[in-house]
Amino acid sequence: MSVRAFRDLADIQALEATPYDQAIPALTTYGLIAHAAQRFADRDAFRYLPSGDLQQPAQPVRYRQLLAQMHRAANLFRAMGVGPDDAVAILAPNIPETQFALWGAQLACKACPINYLLQPEHIAALLAASGAKVLVALGPNSELSLWPTVEKALALRPLPVLQIRVGKEVAPGVPVFQDALVRQSDVLAFDPKLTPGRIAACFHTGGTTGAPKLAQHTHGNEAHTGWFAHYFYGFDEHTVELNGFPLFHVAGAFVYGLSLLAIGATQVLPTLSGMRNPAFTRNYWKFCQRERVTALACVPTILATLVNLPVDADISSIQVAYTGGSPLPAELAAQFERKPGIAVRNILGMTECAGLVSIEPATAPRVPGSTGLRLPYTEVRAVPWQGGAAQLDKSCATGETGVLVLRGPHVSPGYTDAARNTGMFDGPWLISGDLGHLDAQGYIHITGRAKDVIIRGSHNIDPGLVEDAFLAHPAVALCAVVGEPDAYAGELPVAFVTLKPGAVCDPATLLAEVAPQVYERPATPKRVTIIAEMPLTAIGKIYKPALRLRALENKLAEMLADVPGVTVRGQERGGSLSAVVRMATPLDAAAVQGLRERLAAIAVPIEFFAAAA
Known part of the structure; x- marks a missing residue:
């Protein structure tokens, strides 16, 4: 497929001259995946790595198989009595069967993937709040032990459960998801009656509150981020991305997931425990060579791990590493581009807008401190924050800090509990809670958070x-x-x-x-x-x-404890933290650069002052 990769805001505005329904091949999540499956039926949608052993081959799932399994899963859920307004909850890592459950549930009803690191009481509360009628969960296995948590959650909120079998071990008396799929037709047995406005999923916001907080996604929300992301990435059907993100997170499902499925590209899914698998992490670059990976899906924490991992393979196929989820330290990005030699680009996303607010174009230079340009057909503004509220009737000047707000086809209709919308959703506007500004080129910069999360x-x-x-x-x-x-x-x-x-x-x-x-x-x-x-x-x-200043000072002092005569002072300006490091003894340029590299992964601007020789 031909990709017109974005380079600047003018390219986005040029695309927006096209009527929206002509700029996107389908207005629903299922429509995007089905469109890709029709065009690229025999290409790999996934290659699952069952272990960190390089001798064990990947298990491929082609697009035609993905579509068939989605149909089987949707038929299964309807056969179990799940209606279009009900939900299927999912408690499992990012493996092919979880993908079948996620997208199949969105065909039959609503999907509710849940963070399996939560305590059983919180999982049970999310099961109740989502209206889940069925739970699909990872069964017993030796690598990722979720089943005891599943049993405790179900004791608090009983539901029919389907276990995903991994290996030979199974929970007695519990139906196996794969076996149940086999008994279903690979042709849809019902008319899903999908529309862009129908609720496709509810994603919890990561346990940020005691009571469940579930953001609803429509099919149109997901289709918007799923389709328009590739214009920034420069990806096409030949892209092979290593995606170790969980599917309960919008990054795994949409930012690095649906955006690949929509264009017929391939995702490499690394083991049950992903980057937590020591053997996989140890062989990371070799797996990239073996699977001919062209793009990495990251957060800064992964970059910080990989930048210190010796490159022991041919990784010339890798064109870019995309990162998001937390602030990207400029020095860490520079180190990654210098050491493994892979371009780094940043992303800003939120659960409440199907995962994406802005993306740095891969074909344009990286802008340090930026999270990129807004998606097409959307609007992002910085507005004054006064009296604990966003002033939506005003706009900040270029370069002026305010709270970021956005609107567009990707913005959620709100939380399942509408009472929680106050302060986040205001008419068509989503109030991000992030402090930042837009520069003259339209790039978005985050400088702090209005919230304490x-x-x-x-x-x-x-x-x-x-x-x-x-x-x-x-x-x-x-x-x-x-x-x-x-x-x-x-x-x-x-x-x-x-x-x-x-x-x-x-x-x-x-x-x-x-x-x-x-x-x-x-x-x-x-x-x-x-x-x-x-x-x-x-x-x-x-x-x-x-x-926060004291915590910053404590951390930097700890990291520099072996440097004699060092003092650290934190400072806050305009809501942003920074630090000054002073050294009592003279240091040459190489030594100062060594200290900079030591602190590179700390996402805070740091100035160094060394005594004169």
């Missing part, structure tokens, strides 16, 4: 829920949880605590006692710091910017 990798953590767990401890008076910069995860939660009068408790003991009460494992703080007084605003609210 901590982003660990691409996983959102609500500090309020973690703080609640600490405040339940009898020794704790006040608690504030903030993000500490981390070279691998982007941010890690850390807790600052004041104790009640007369209470005695050391940080390690306090963390050990509170950790089991934290709502999910990734939200457990890396450390606890007990302080005499909590920094407060004039009206008595905890002033978190001061704690």
